[in-house]
Amino acid sequence: MTSELTTPQSPPTALFVLGHAGTGKTTLTNSFVQHQRQIGRAWCVLDKDAVSECWSGPLLQALGFDPHDRDSPGFKKHVRDLGYESTLRIARDQLELGMDVVLPGPWNRELASGALFSASALGLPTQTILRHVWLDLPLPVRYERIVQRADPRDQWKLENWNAYSDALRQPEAVLDGRVTTLDASLSLDTLRGTLEELLIPSPA
Template sequence: MPRLIFFCGHAGTGKSTLARRALPLLRARSGESFCLLDKDTLYGDYSSAVMGVLTGDANDRDSPLYLQHLRGPEYGGLLKTARENLALGTSCIVVGPLSREVRAHQLADRGWLDVADEVRVHVVWVYLQEDEAHRRIAQRANPNDAWKLAHWDAYRTRLFMPEPATYPELMLYDNTRATEAAFQALLSALEG
């Protein structure tokens, strides 16, 4: 039974790092094949080329043009690639913010995901305290984050923290000062 594991959360929370740390351990413990599908790896260069042509800013990931016209196809392609791998029996770890989809409970909707009943789906919401997220975003110096840093007050209005009672399908992972015990507990939950 392949599994589909999402690592979601806002910019700078450590989704990619956490997924890359978890994948080899999950593979070793389960004996399953896994592939890592990180939105930035799959679509980063493509989106930069498109936005450079359309707006003159290859690093634009926050304008209405990007959010309305490019974001959806990126996530659509990400999920199609996951579905193809799952149909071949390969488990997938998908990394991306996916905040709209989390808010709408779409990642818990098998009909929306369009995955077989035997696919085990887990959704991890990775979060940080806001000041730590800001610090990490500034420290990593990714040009795609320039708008966020320059307009933090506007950007932060898009941030949300799912409440456990409202989002029972999520595994909430506080990456602010995550301990080894917290990481091991997450791995155990993902093995189920």
């Protein structure tokens, strides 16, 4: 007799919800995970800000930087990669257990290098199914959202808005269609439905 525990399972999925600050990555992720749970599929959410929140501030302060900073050159040089590497390490452990994982965040360096399209390059189990979506909104709308959420971690962005926004680019993988782009001004139900469609396996 075959038990449910020995029933073959499909490979786990790592879903990357991408986009610049203020596009609604966390909001969409939460809505998606809640709906998936209602239909019987559980996901582990790994937001790199939450993963690194307890230690990134003290580390920045020890290095002589603003503990709330998440965007300055100092942060990017000394702290940024540690947060992403920590997130991927936890993701690896969950995926090895067969748990699906959703990772909201910019992931700009990994996207630019192409690592985001290779499970092995990310240090994830090689059988992991990778899915990606990019949320897009006009810059003025993103600015208003960032102001309204009043997160101390956005202080550097707002104080240096011109320098910050001038450096933003649409990743090549988004421009060439390797990553599906979603209009983040659409309703949450519409965005979630599109996200769920991306998880449907392609015909063999």
